[in-house]
Amino acid sequence: MRLYRLLIPILAIILAILLLSTPGFTAGKQITIKGSTTVLPIAQAAAEVFMDKNPAARISVQGGGSGVGITSLIERTCDIADASRKIKDEEIAKAKARGVIVNEIPIAMDGIAMIVHPSNKLSALTRRQIKDIYTGKVSDWTELGVGKGKIVVLSRDTSSGTYEAFEALALHKEKVRTNALINASNQAIATTVANTPGAIGYVGHGYLSRKIKAVSVDGITCTRENILSGKYPLSRSLYMYTNAKPAGEVKAFIDFVLGREGKQIIEEEGFVGLR
Amino acid sequence: MDIRTIRETVYRWIFAVLAFAALVFLIGIILILFKEAWPFFAQYSAVKALLGQSWYPTASPAEFGMLPLIVASVVVTVGAMAVCVPIGVGSALFLHELAGVRLRAVLKPFIEILSGIPSIVFGFFGMLVIAPFLQNLFGIPTGLNAFTASLVLGIMAVPTVSSLADDALSFVPASFHEASLAVGATRWQTLTRVIVPAAGSGISTAIILGMSRAVGETMTVLMVAGGAAVIPRSIFDPVRPMTSTIASEMGEAMTGSPHYHALFAIGLILFLITLSFNIIAEIVSRRFRLKLGLGR
Amino acid sequence: MNRARISEVLGFTLLWLCMAFCLFFLGAILYFIVVRGAPAISWEFLTSVPRRAMTKGGVAPAIVGTFYLTLGAMLLAFPLGLASSIYLCEYSPKNASVNIIRLSINNLAGVPSVVFGLFGLALFVKAFGFGVSILSGALTLGIMALPGIISASQEALIAVPQSYREASLALGASHWQTIKKVVLPSALPGILTGVILAVGRVAGETAPILFTAATFYTRDYPTSPFSEVMALPYHIYALMTEGTHPDEQTSIAYGCALILLAMVLAISGIAIIVRGRQRSSYGT
Numbered sequence: 139m140r141l142y143r144l145l146i147p148i149l150a151i152i153l154a155i156l157l158l159s160t161p162g163f164t165a166g167k168q169i170t171i172k173g174s175t176t177v178l179p180i181a182q183a184a185a186e187v188f189m190d191k192n193p194a195a196r197i198s199v200q201g202g203g204s205g206v207g208i209t210s211l212i213e214r215t216c217d218i219a220d221a222s223r224k225i226k227d228e229e230i231a232k233a234k235a236r237g238v239i240v241n242e243i244p245i246a247m248d249g250i251a252m253i254v255h256p257s258n259k260l261s262a263l264t265r266r267q268i269k270d271i272y273t274g275k276v277s278d279w280t281e282l283g284v285g286k287g288k289i290v291v292l293s294r295d296t297s298s299g300t301y302e303a304f305e306a307l308a309l310h311k312e313k314v315r316t317n318a319l320i321n322a323s324n325q326a327i328a329t330t331v332a333n334t335p336g337a338i339g340y341v342g343h344g345y346l347s348r349k350i351k352a353v354s355v356d357g358i359t360c361t362r363e364n365i366l367s368g369k370y371p372l373s374r375s376l377y378m379y380t381n382a383k384p385a386g387e388v389k390a391f392i393d394f395v396l397g398r399e400g401k402q403i404i405e406e407e408g409f410v411g412l413r
Numbered sequence: 414m415d416i417r418t419i420r421e422t423v424y425r426w427i428f429a430v431l432a433f434a435a436l437v438f439l440i441g442i443i444l445i446l447f448k449e450a451w452p453f454f455a456q457y458s459a460v461k462a463l464l465g466q467s468w469y470p471t472a473s474p475a476e477f478g479m480l481p482l483i484v485a486s487v488v489v490t491v492g493a494m495a496v497c498v499p500i501g502v503g504s505a506l507f508l509h510e511l512a513g514v515r516l517r518a519v520l521k522p523f524i525e526i527l528s529g530i531p532s533i534v535f536g537f538f539g540m541l542v543i544a545p546f547l548q549n550l551f552g553i554p555t556g557l558n559a560f561t562a563s564l565v566l567g568i569m570a571v572p573t574v575s576s577l578a579d580d581a582l583s584f585v586p587a588s589f590h591e592a593s594l595a596v597g598a599t600r601w602q603t604l605t606r607v608i609v610p611a612a613g614s615g616i617s618t619a620i621i622l623g624m625s626r627a628v629g630e631t632m633t634v635l636m637v638a639g640g641a642a643v644i645p646r647s648i649f650d651p652v653r654p655m656t657s658t659i660a661s662e663m664g665e666a667m668t669g670s671p672h673y674h675a676l677f678a679i680g681l682i683l684f685l686i687t688l689s690f691n692i693i694a695e696i697v698s699r700r701f702r703l704k705l706g707l708g709r
Numbered sequence: 710m711n712r713a714r715i716s717e718v719l720g721f722t723l724l725w726l727c728m729a730f731c732l733f734f735l736g737a738i739l740y741f742i743v744v745r746g747a748p749a750i751s752w753e754f755l756t757s758v759p760r761r762a763m764t765k766g767g768v769a770p771a772i773v774g775t776f777y778l779t780l781g782a783m784l785l786a787f788p789l790g791l792a793s794s795i796y797l798c799e800y801s802p803k804n805a806s807v808n809i810i811r812l813s814i815n816n817l818a819g820v821p822s823v824v825f826g827l828f829g830l831a832l833f834v835k836a837f838g839f840g841v842s843i844l845s846g847a848l849t850l851g852i853m854a855l856p857g858i859i860s861a862s863q864e865a866l867i868a869v870p871q872s873y874r875e876a877s878l879a880l881g882a883s884h885w886q887t888i889k890k891v892v893l894p895s896a897l898p899g900i901l902t903g904v905i906l907a908v909g910r911v912a913g914e915t916a917p918i919l920f921t922a923a924t925f926y927t928r929d930y931p932t933s934p935f936s937e938v939m940a941l942p943y944h945i946y947a948l949m950t951e952g953t954h955p956d957e958q959t960s961i962a963y964g965c966a967l968i969l970l971a972m973v974l975a976i977s978g979i980a981i982i983v984r985g986r987q988r989s990s991y992g993t
Contacts, residue, residue, distance in 0.1 A: 153780075168927070168936060179953040182926055183762050189928050198927035198937050201951040205471070205665035213668060215840065232667070290554040295640070296471035297665030313469060316481075319555060319651050320640035322661060322950040329955050333545060336554050345953075417883055424885045425800055431792035432806075435859065436813040438852050442820060445831045503727025511724060520728065522981050527735045529906075529973040531913025532822075533942040534966050537949060538738050541959070568734050575731075601717035622819070629821025631916040632946065656823045656916075663827070663920050668835060680827045684820060691819040695812070 173207020496567025581615020781847025846922025861903020
């Protein structure tokens, strides 16, 4: 019994120590960045380096997809929206209705690579074939002449800018087949393709690695040069959107991303810096 | 009235008011769900939504056919029960009949530990260990499917079913057991023909509550079920239950948009399902206690 | 051996297998998470912030975030839960209110965690305007924890022998004095066990904080109840689904899972010890 009498003061002391030892509650503006998982590695790496150089800065980074970012910008729950697709007209209208003036800042270029498992003999696809696979007309690898088995089609969920860009560039707005496996991010698709011999998926150029194999589209490979020159058919721009022209810390961060160090980070993460 | 009586009455009233907090929160949840789900049902016919087979919330025009999501939840829950009922009831029977007092004291904490493991850890384990293993074992295209989800969910529900079933078994009077043995039945016959039927309602309650838990589980299915919003043709097809739909799509649904209200509508359906399970379990359990003469 | 004996042997073997399967699965989870998570754990892991796109450094902000969320949840749930159970057990009125409250608690306990998340989103994040914050998350988690605390406290209060109360009243103490000075202290171990178990459950929850509190990456510790926070369970989810460098981040996720698992084991251990001592102190 006596032991339990002591328990409460002991717990209170432990609690006090824990509360006091973590940096206390002070005021400080937090820059919130939400959106595209394609842009996520850029945003996060940039945020880290920026915070290293500006200790007073506080940045919070989230993914969720371009749709989440743009929605948050319109609802004023984030300062910067990362997007791997252009904002839609109806979204600009919705923003205006809520008093948000959308300001578009392109930060990099990217190509959507079509990836398969390294053991897959496939090395080239036409846009027609991509569309047939993804809309359900082609379901087996034998139809493409590269081995047996069902094609495990991977796609992104509806909040993904990569998905929207893919839908526009490769599917011409037709619906993805209903039995496509939905993944939450570029990395999820890359990991699943790396682990599933019969899978096919699409990811941003920055997510290519030795564990997956990119195939050429209409004869053109997904490389930096081809993306920059516009030859690669599935190229797109990456954007950061803000509410009106950025000011204060937000401006400082955007300038950083567009500056020399930002470009270096963009290239390191596998994307193509703007010239 | 002296000061003491007044003080006593005041304390009693304070406690009474605070005690209704649970009711207030429950009503609050119901109100919010209805408020946010109502605009969806006002705009789209409920029948078309519940029976529609296309879930394309961001297409224009958006399609909100919830049938694949509902079927997915049903399939995964039924599958989970197929795993959970034998193992859960079996281990309860084991603890009740075969385990000595000491073995029981050792094993029950293990089941408790299993029940304390967070669902995210189960989903994580399922995604990284079980799914690849099953993928190789069965040679299927992907390990992230309804089967894996059912398996992991079933294990998650085992502690719930097991401990409730164990309680139900312990309520059966010892006289049942003794009388059965006295007329010459073996222990197994006693167990299966006397004890379990006597505890039947209690065990049913355990199963119903286990089902309620399985249908409401989110993180596990989010990571393991695969995410395809389509009615599965085989147990090895990826599916997208209602819970993971809400969790993965809520972030991009603009407040007040049809998608937002549609997700709340799904949440409302989910809530009503678990509510009915709980009410049925309550009724069954009450009859069980009356039958055994335990009063209210 | 006659038919009955054969059935019995088969039947009992089946039961052994059921129990064994449970233990096997538990063992498998513990094994994999400990073996793959232990390499990630270090003092640095537990106390420093994530670095290099979350492939190095530690998960301290997530631990701190989980701590604040749980603390906030308990600040809401404990007083309300204790008050409810005192009302139900000590004042047990003979009217319908007991049934209504009991039904509410049972049904609240059965609500799916993602529905709590929706509720928290609509009410705390949007309607009250708290935004995605520790406050919204803690309030949502607190409501989730309420039924658990009420059940545990009720059990603890019921376990106090009636003779204690009768003796106290016989000596002239008022009802409230009896509760405050006799019943509550005796029930304290059981109540604290309930709180600790609720802490364990709340700390591991992800769905309620998905839309109400959690963020993928923030370098610093939260500076106000209105900040977004990292949290251990959400961190596992985020790393696994959106992580940009899965090779290193998988082991970090295992490390987080190990921390959560260690917490669960510690809590179960405490609960067992307290229950054992309680039983011996009441002489059952």
